[in-house]
Amino acid sequence: MIPNKSYCFLECESIKDAELLFQSLHGKSTLGQNDSVLYLSYFVDIPNESFVDSKSLIPSGLVILKDFVDGEEEILLLKSVEFSENEENQTLKHRSVKHFGYEFMYGTNNVDPENPLDKKIPKECDFLWKRLKEKSLPMEWEFPDQMTVNEYLPGQGIPPHVDTHSAFLDPIVSLSLQSDIVMEFRKGNMKAEILVPKRSLLLMTGEARYDWTHGITPRHMDVILTENRTLTTANRSKRTSLTFRRLRRGACSCSFPRLCDSRKEPIKESVDLEEVAAKLETENVHNVYDQIASHFSETRHSPWPQVAEFLNSFDQSDVLLDVGCGNGKYLNVNKELMSVSIFCFY
Ligand SMILES: O=C(O)CCC(=O)C(=O)O
Ligand SMILES: [Fe+2]
Known part of the structure; x- marks a missing residue:
């Protein structure tokens, strides 16, 4: 497979096999997505360049603890945070979310520390912290006081963002349940596509927490690396993630000022409106489009x-x-x- 292309290569043992496949499947087979017909062509050589850079890059400070919980624990955890119909869940455009401890407000990526929720993180999650402590990872907190549960159906995702520096301590911890997913991390023009397996615990610490954005592109399948470093697709199924955080209660003093809300200069008293408007436009339009450009373009191929x-x-x-x-x-x-x-x- 080649990233971002709607075609892929299938290697045959002989030209005869390729001819046979072509004759029997070209324009006829409905193996394509949503029963669309496959169009085939055959070549003597297939490209052998490496297309896997963004799938091999790992942001510094990103830790994935595979199989952090087992199947039984997964069931118990899911039950403790179940999305019930009569309960107040927030259905965002791209997924359903619910909050424990404090509400995480997605508009601002922030919390109101003065407004704790009655609903605390369920006790069923407690064993995670003992298990995590045994790993001796660099952490500013031992127990979280905020949890967000995100439920993603295939085709849903979360836009690229950084969890506000001043809102939460380091690290941000996410437990993935029910489905593997590819999460995208971006820093400047660098992109890392990380396969996050189900039942794994993902820790964003240091640079990965503060200086990279993270997000999930809304799609039905992911392109992933195989063991022999070629690419293949993996269908998504429903995924529930439990994101644990600890409120910071004060300014952030990280060494990554680029995305740090505690470092942003306040707008001057005597305002030059043109300058303020240009700054707002850079921050809220240009920078946003810089971050979402490739996804924006990839998902806007069909004319209205x-x-x-x-x-x-x-x-x-x-x-x-x-x-x-x-x-x-x-x-x-x-x-x-x-x-x-x-x-x-x-
Ligand atoms: O679904 C995830 O693992 C990440 C969720 C996330 O980034 C968030 O809620 O801020
Ligand atoms: Fe996040």
């Missing part, structure tokens, strides 16, 4: 039907000017038109 209809209402002599055309998905909708597309980058 109404826009396509609008474009198809013009004829040959017309000129289309698409200012801010992003990945140019409307360029080819009406091939009769002369199209000029412009996108800006900073």
Whole structure:
């Protein structure tokens, strides 16, 4: 497989086998996703470049403890945090969440320390901390006081973010139940795609906690590395994660100022509105798009039907000017038109 491509290679022992496969499956087999037909082609050579860089990179400070809980413990933990219908769960666009100890507010990625919830972290989770202590990992806390339960159905995810520095101590700890998942970590233009197995405990400490964003791309399957370092796909199933944190109650003094909310300069008293607007735009538009650009582009490949209809209402002599055309998905909708597309980058 090649990352971000909708095709992959299958190696045959002989050209004859390839011909046979081609003749019997090309344009006929419905092995594709959602019963779509497969289109095949065959080549004498397949590319042998390495496409696995982002799947081999591990952010410093990221620890995965595999098989941290067993099957029985998984069932008990799930039962203790069960999503029931009459209970107040937050259904976000991309997943269901519920909070214990304190509410984690996703708009600001923060908590209100003055407003503890009645619902505390269930006792069923206590054994985790004894087990974790035995690993002697660098931790600023021994017991968490906040837990968020996220339930993701296949196709759901969580946007890239950093758990606010001033809100929580180091580390952020996440227990994955029910399904493996690929989590994406980003720092500048570096991307690490980490396979997080079910029943594992993920610890984001130091640089991984403070200087990398983490997120889960909403999709139905992940592309993962096989043992012999080729790529393959793995279907997702329902995943529940238990994220444990400890409130910080004060400013953050980490050595990673880039994403640290405690370091951001307050807006000056005598305000230059242009400057404030530019700063706001950089922080809330440019920086956000820088972080989500590849996901944004990957998930915006199909023209909106109404826009396509609008474009198809013009004829040959017309000129289309698409200012801010992003990945140019409307360029080819009406091939009769002369199209000029412009996108800006900073
Ligand atoms: O689902 C996960 O493992 C991570 C959740 C997360 O990052 C969060 O709730 O802030
Ligand atoms: Fe998070």
